[in-house]
Structure formats: structure tokens, C-alpha cells
Amino acid sequence: MRAHHDESNREISLRLALNYLDQGITVINKSLQLIAWNDRFVELLDFPEDLITDGISLEALFRFNSKRGEYGDGDVETLVGDRLELAARFQSHCFDRVRPNGTVIEVKGNPIDNGNGFVTVYTDVTIERQKQAVLKKTIARRSTALQREAEAHQNAIAVLEESQNCIRKITDS
Secondary structure (H helix, E strand, O other): OHHHHHHHHHHHHHHHHHOOOOOEEEEEEOOOEEEEEOHHHHHHOOOOOOOOOOOOEHHHHHHHHHHOOOOOOOOHHHHHHHHHHHHOOOOOEEEEEEOOOOOEEEEEEEEOOOOOEEEEEEEEOHHHHHHHHHHHHHHHHHHHHHHHHHHHHHHHHHHHHHHHHHHHHHHHO
16 A cells, blocks of 8 residues: 555656646657646647546547647648657657747657657747747848948949049050
């Protein structure tokens, strides 16, 4: 009885510890079922709390998301099937997912024990990506301005060289 009690306390402690993280966490087993998660995962992806249960299939989560438009337009079954096919490979992955509300979630997954499942971390990178977009625009704008300035300098040099040639011809005459 004591071993079961310790195991239960460990699970509760682990759940509490995971809930302190600012990132969402999921653990999916080799059968593509959810076996661990934290509250931030549910919050970030806006899942109804009663949907997320121990052992729910990844397929059910994909289908829920697909039906509510999380993956864009397209046939629900095709969208679900494509994602399940990728998940079943148990390969490391990292990508940004833009939610319909504009939130950008970085999804980063890594396999566990040679294909026995995987851990995925979900991070809200919305502000970071917005800053990157502003920085890209600023760099593009400044690059264009510098290019124009360089062209103006080249034109000025050409005009000066032409003037020097005219002066040289006059003095030679």
C-alpha cells in the first residue's frame, strides 16, 4: 500500500511542478495517446478542460482542432490524417503554429526512448515574432535607403568624373 501511495504523491508533485512552467507540455505514448500534460498546454491551445483526459488519442485532439479551423481550410479527415502520419514518425520537430486568434505558438517535439512516444513543448512566441517582423521591415527599409544613397553617390561620382574630363579637355586645348 505504501508504494502505491508514494507513486500517487509523485504523480501529484509532478503535475504541480509542470503547472509552474510558462510553457505547455505534453507527453504522448507510442500509441499516440496523451499521458501527461500541464495546464498551460490546455490554456495556450484553448482546449475545453473536459476534453483533455488521460489516454485521449492524438487523433481526437487533431480532429477537434481541425473542426474548429485551427489548421486552416481543408477536409477535416485529410488534415487529421496528415498530422497523424507525421506524429507516428516520432521525429524531432520544431515549427510555428499561428492560431486563428493570431497567437503564434512554437511547437517543439522530441522522441522518447527510440519511438516509445514524444514530449512536446508549446511556447507562446507571439511578441517575439512580432518584434522580429518589425525588425525585418526596419532592416529592409534601411537597406533600401542605403542602396538609394549608394546609387546617388555613384551618380555624383560619374558627374564629377565627367566634369573633370571636360576641364581636362579645356586645359589641354
